[in-house]
Amino acid sequence: MADSDALSPEAQRLLELAGGREKLSHGQGDIAAALQAHPELAPYMNEVMQHVVEAATAIAQTSSSSKFGHSLQVLVGKIRTKNP
Amino acid sequence: MEEAIRIALEVGCGSSLQKVRRSKRYKTVRRRIEDAARHFPADSDCGVAFRVGNPRMGILLNTLPEPKALEQARSLVPADPPDPDLLALTTCLGSHLVRAAGQCLPDEITELAARWQNSSADEQIQIVSQLYFALRSDSQESSGCLTVERVLEKAEQERRRRYDPDVRTPVLPRLYGKWDSADNPANCQGKTQMITAFGRLAGTRVLSVSPLTHSRSQLDESRRHLLHRARNELRRRDLDTVDPLFAESLQAAHLEGAISVESGFHVGAALELKDKRWVMLDPHGLVWGVVPDVLDLGAVYNMLKKYRHALPGLTMIRDDANHSTQVIQERLALAEDLISRSHAFEEQLDQAEADLPTLIRLFEASNDIDLLWGCSDGDPQALQDPAQRKVIAHLLILGPDEEGSLMPNIGRILDPLGYSRCRKSILSYYYAAALNLVLDQLNEAGQIIHPIAEYALPEFDLATSVLNDLHESADGRPRDEGFFIRNVFRQMTFARALHNPQHVIAASQVLCRLPFLHENFGLSCPNSF
Numbered sequence: 001m002a003d004s005d006a007l008s009p010e011a012q013r014l015l016e017l018a019g020g021r022e023k024l025s026h027g028q029g030d031i032a033a034a035l036q037a038h039p040e041l042a043p044y045m046n047e048v049m050q051h052v053v054e055a056a057t058a059i060a061q062t063s064s065s066s067k068f069g070h071s072l073q074v075l076v077g078k079i080r081t082k083n084p
Numbered sequence: 085m086e087e088a089i090r091i092a093l094e095v096g097c098g099s100s101l102q103k104v105r106r107s108k109r110y111k112t113v114r115r116r117i118e119d120a121a122r123h124f125p126a127d128s129d130c131g132v133a134f135r136v137g138n139p140r141m142g143i144l145l146n147t148l149p150e151p152k153a154l155e156q157a158r159s160l161v162p163a164d165p166p167d168p169d170l171l172a173l174t175t176c177l178g179s180h181l182v183r184a185a186g187q188c189l190p191d192e193i194t195e196l197a198a199r200w201q202n203s204s205a206d207e208q209i210q211i212v213s214q215l216y217f218a219l220r221s222d223s224q225e226s227s228g229c230l231t232v233e234r235v236l237e238k239a240e241q242e243r244r245r246r247y248d249p250d251v252r253t254p255v256l257p258r259l260y261g262k263w264d265s266a267d268n269p270a271n272c273q274g275k276t277q278m279i280t281a282f283g284r285l286a287g288t289r290v291l292s293v294s295p296l297t298h299s300r301s302q303l304d305e306s307r308r309h310l311l312h313r314a315r316n317e318l319r320r321r322d323l324d325t326v327d328p329l330f331a332e333s334l335q336a337a338h339l340e341g342a343i344s345v346e347s348g349f350h351v352g353a354a355l356e357l358k359d360k361r362w363v364m365l366d367p368h369g370l371v372w373g374v375v376p377d378v379l380d381l382g383a384v385y386n387m388l389k390k391y392r393h394a395l396p397g398l399t400m401i402r403d404d405a406n407h408s409t410q411v412i413q414e415r416l417a418l419a420e421d422l423i424s425r426s427h428a429f430e431e432q433l434d435q436a437e438a439d440l441p442t443l444i445r446l447f448e449a450s451n452d453i454d455l456l457w458g459c460s461d462g463d464p465q466a467l468q469d470p471a472q473r474k475v476i477a478h479l480l481i482l483g484p485d486e487e488g489s490l491m492p493n494i495g496r497i498l499d500p501l502g503y504s505r506c507r508k509s510i511l512s513y514y515y516a517a518a519l520n521l522v523l524d525q526l527n528e529a530g531q532i533i534h535p536i537a538e539y540a541l542p543e544f545d546l547a548t549s550v551l552n553d554l555h556e557s558a559d560g561r562p563r564d565e566g567f568f569i570r571n572v573f574r575q576m577t578f579a580r581a582l583h584n585p586q587h588v589i590a591a592s593q594v595l596c597r598l599p600f601l602h603e604n605f606g607l608s609c610p611n612s613f
Contacts, residue, residue, distance in 0.1 A: 049464075067230060067333075071327050071483055072327075072513045076462050077460075
């Protein structure tokens with residue numbers, strides 16, 4: 001899992017106000033309510049969301065299983081290739 | 085039995101019965117058994133264990149604290165002593181197998197062993213990770229999408245590997261030869277022999293690990309649970325056929341579950357780190373990870389070491405107090421959260437204008453785009469730029485056109501059914517992302533271990549595993565179950581003995597007293613896979 005110490009202090013505060021990393025990554029936190037109460041932390045929302053996504057996908061992507069296919073999954077791969 | 089040992093020594097290790105019988109080690113082990121009264125004094129712990137022997141002492145040590153086990157053992161009638169020649173030969177075979185396996189290690193692995201001593205515990209974990217990937221066979225890797233064709237291909241490979249006599253994987257070092265991941269046929273035994281050789285080169289303590297519950301079976305169970313939920317919901321929400329690739333993967337996963345083969349007995353290893361933690365390493369079973377302290381493998385090792393002369397085939401059963409189950413459950417919760425988000429987004433759409441611009445705007449504004457993008461290996465930075473975020477939201481909602489072009493899909497925008505199709509496509513994508521969160525990431529990243537396993541000192545354990553494989557075919561005579569029961573306290577031994585009328589009662593009596601039984605008891609093939 002990503003280390004929350006790596007966040008800026010403001011992003012760390014926003015993360016805590018929103019319910020913490022675990023809750024956010026499980027869809028139980030409320031970043032909108034936190035921002036409504038503390039609009040000055042809005043510039044740090046992206047940092048927090050990036051952190052949550054990293055936490056959700058931090059485990060190595062390498063796999064000995066084939067992935068479930070979906071055309072949108074393929075599409076993301078193409079976008080990634082176009083924007084390395 | 086002697087014939088099986090001869091073959092293992094000659095064909096597998098480049099030695100011979102004559103050479104081994106002349107060796108100092110053989111003579112020492114043999115003398116120890118023949119002169120047990122002197123080497124194992126009756127009032128000593130090892131003396132008690134030697135006289136009680138396997139399997140009774142194995143049961144006692146696995147079910148009672150050691151002092152109580154010894155106390156009970158003292159009141160038991162002594163068992164027949166082991167055959168000194170066979171026990172000494174088997175002990176020597178273990179050392180020869182590991183030495184010969186050391187010659188199979190490629191430079192890449194011997195260099196890792198050379199780095200081990202001067203590495204910190206965390207650096208040693210990195211070395212184990214490298215060793216894991218170095219010893220994972222190329223045929224065990226799998227990329228691309230899950231399709232019916234791929235599932236059938238893998239099933240055929242598995243069938244041939246297990247049942248075709250022409251492709252039976254050798255367990256003897258001189259037969260599997262120098263390791264390379266592309267075409268070396270070593271199976272779990274061969275790889276554990278090589279890991280043990282690595283441990284000896286690196287100068288660290290090693291245990292062999294025979295899972296009674298395989299971590300992959302726990303993962304498979306979670307996958308089945310998630311797949312079952314996904315299939316039911318997708319069908320109910322009319323989302324199961326909206327995306328042809330996903331529809332095929334769902335069908336393939338269903339087929340995969342239906343034709344999967346239960347695993348039999350298996351072996352991996354554990355290595356001790358500089359800071360006294362242990363790390364489990366099982367490249368053939370596709371698992372590695374730091375062992376939780378609760379298992380106290382240091383104490384297990386010391387116990388096995390203490391009785392190594394009296395009971396060389398002793399194993400200790402340990403469970404991880406649900407450590408791996410919890411890690412898997414956390415991941416499953418993450419996947420189930422993604423599915424719940426599909427429902428929540430659908431509710432949001434139901435209350436909004438039913439048109440494509442609204443669908444795109446709501447998706448762009450939600451956190452779901454970040455999670456779905458991240459789950460599909462998208463670069464999180466790309467979504468930080470508002471303009472890029474808008475473009476990505478458009479692309480994901482409109483989806484690729486038939487040629488897979490990234491150009492905006494004008495056809496879909498103009499199609500009167502475009503909204504409905506795009507909405508279904510994105511809602512089903514949550515499920516694909518969720519199912520892809522529970523593949524093999526946890527075991528490949530060293531996050532889980534085999535939760536319940538038998539631990540043993542490796543050389544003797546590996547020797548008896550090889551003999552178990554070779555014994556029947558070696559000389560055509562009936563299998564000497566007595567040798568295994570007397571000397572090897574492993575469930576593999578007792579599972580085999582259940583099929584022998586002469587030993588079925590003794591084997592049942594052992595099995596019914598053990599704290600954990602192999603997960604596939606009654607189903608498994610007795611040889612390792």
